[in-house]
Amino acid sequence: MTEFSLEVPVMYADHHVQEVRRVLFEIEGVKEIYASSSFHTVKIDYDAKKTNQTKIKAALEQAGYSGELAIPIEPTIPASEREGEKYFRKTTLSTQTESIIGFEQNVGYQGRSQWPVPGMGILDVAKTQTEES
Secondary structure (H helix, E strand, O other): OEEEEEEOOOOOOHHHHHHHHHHHHOOOOEEEEEEEOOOOEEEEEEOOOOOOHHHHHHHHHHOOOOOOOOOOOOOOOOOEEEOOEEEEEEEEEEOOOEEEEEEEOOOOOOOOOOOOEOOEOOOOOOOOHHHHO
């Protein structure tokens, strides 16, 4: 049994860990995988008679998990503006989902949380000078 570790900077969440494990377990000879999204590292135990590091690295590269994480530059010009609110168009293209368009809007604090979160109560808002008087 041969073992080696590899940095995978694009593996930053648990769904990436699952996908990296799936990709690697499809390679004949891979016996055990430890993948950590916290450390961006994967440790692979494999049978050197059936596979090698080059094949393993190639599988990760083809799946898009090698190299640095490409972060697109966000647009600075709003797609539209209404009543002082600016809306930015964000478009991404990936092989899994094809084209997706999303919009962003800053929503002001309205005196309550936007949805209930178990174990978290409503924030205490500091009283103003006039309320204390």
